Amino acid sequence: MKLRAIFLFVVSFALHLARVEAAGTLVSGPMLGYQAHREALIWVETKNAQHVTLDYWRSGQPETKQSITKTNLDSTPIGGQISHFRPGLLAVGTQYDYAISIDGVNQALPFPAKFKTSPLWEWRTPAPDIKFIFGSCAYFNEPAADRPGPGYGKTMETFRLMADSGADFMLWGGDNWYYRETDFDSISGLWYRAQLTRALPELRKLFAVMPHYATWDDHDYGSNDSNKSFEFKDETLRIFKAYWGNPMYGESDQPGVYQKFYQSDAAFFVMDNRWSRDDDHLIDAQNPQKSQYGVHQFDWLKQSLLHAQTLERFTFKFIVTGGQVVTDFGGASETFAYFQREREELLKFIQDHHITGVIFLTGDVHFTELAKKKIGGTHWVYELTSSPISSGASPLGRTERAQDPHRIEGTLVSDQNFCTLALHGPKGARVVTITCIDKQGVARWTHDITAQDLR
Secondary structure, eight states: OHHHHHHHHHHHHHHHHHHHHHSOEEEEEEEEEEEOSSOEEEEEEEESOSEEEEEEEETTOGGGOEEEEEESOOOOTTSOEEEEEOOOSOOTTOEEEEEEEETTEEOOOSSOOEEEOOOOOTTTSOOOOEEEEEEOOOOOOOTTTSOSSSOSOOOSHHHHHHHTSOOSEEEEOSOSSOOOTTTTTSHHHHHHHHHHHHTOGGGHHHHHHSBEEEOOOGGGTSSTTOOTTOTTHHHHHHHHHHHOOOSOOSBTTBOSSOEEEEETTEEEEEOOSSTTOOOTTSOGGGOTTOOSSOHHHHHHHHHHHHHHHHHOOOSEEEEEOSSOSSOOOOSSSOOGGGGHHHHHHHHHHHHHTTOOSEEEEEOOSSSBEEEEEEETTTEEEEEEEOOOSSSOOOSGGGTTTTTOTTBOTTOOBOSSEEEEEEEESOTTOOEEEEEEEETTSOEEEEEEEETGGGO
8 A cells, every 4th residue: 555655646746747847937927907997907928838827806805716717829929928818897996816827837926916996986086096107218238139339228227116116007108118120120020029028027026016008109119210111010019919908909990009098087098109100201391191190090089088078077188199299399309390280280179179187298209308388378288208217318308409498497307217197186176296206216306287287
């Protein structure tokens, strides 16, 4: 009997080892995508896995556990397996714990694995106070593929600071990774850059502790200053949709990464300034319909703004786009100065239809500033430009643009940084408090914008 027991133990142990050795591996994640009242998204990337399982339960109530298992996993052109878990019909305004297992092996995570659903405050309570992060231009050095000279990526500390900020979610404003010359002339190169970036250990906690929403700009769409002719844009759209957890991507009859979502009393209209973009240098006088959004998306934005205004519960309306809007400087950065007809039409639409609470969120230029512009007699719009998170900074803000008349004094930061936006205050007196935080964790400036300022 003893020999038989020993034999069975050895066989069982060998089978266990075989299962462990055969198990797939976690490449990156988990990352939290969008959150809604009854649904959330959890993202992971694996390799050589047969199946991946998400177990989730109400915090403190393990008896409520449910599971979703992904099998027959498709592989990307470079061997990754990306899973988007969307647990639905969740309890409203509830926190959940979760676990990820790959081929039956539970994945130990170095941070709490939690997500939550949005609270139902509408028609019941004052709008919840929230805080979110906004930033753009995240460059990560890879000497073998980078240009000669000092690395363009200057810090990784900003990502740790963002992860520890206590924010409710993050909004990525474009250039979230940088395609190199080794990347944007092949499908495998494009997928390689996205996978390499997402798997960086310095980003892991940030992606796991809060939901993430994203749009793109030229460097995570294609080559520098790419327009609608970029030859692999169908593939980069597939990559972007694979690696981010947005609630929507364009519309059924119009591809792209534009989307809208709502958090507390804020509506977010996240634009795609690449898919339909005419080249910056197309002569305006000869091309009166020159556009960076395209007719379809531009109309979608107008209709979305009108609908949000009609609903009346959105004190703030954030329009997120890659290039700066209110500034009149072009040349060294891709501002709306290249698309003056489109800018004038958008600002006039906001004025004519009395769209209140508009704040533009922009990136691209590699410095941060807060600006404001009067449209009409008394109507103001604001623009927060937040850049760069980790890439090299630009001297533009200190040199030829030093006298920008739209900039609010004291808000220029030409160093690696990110911004937090806190929405707070009672009904009728809501405030956005914007804070710019540099790579040392120092708050470089703070500015309040009241709802009254935006009427």
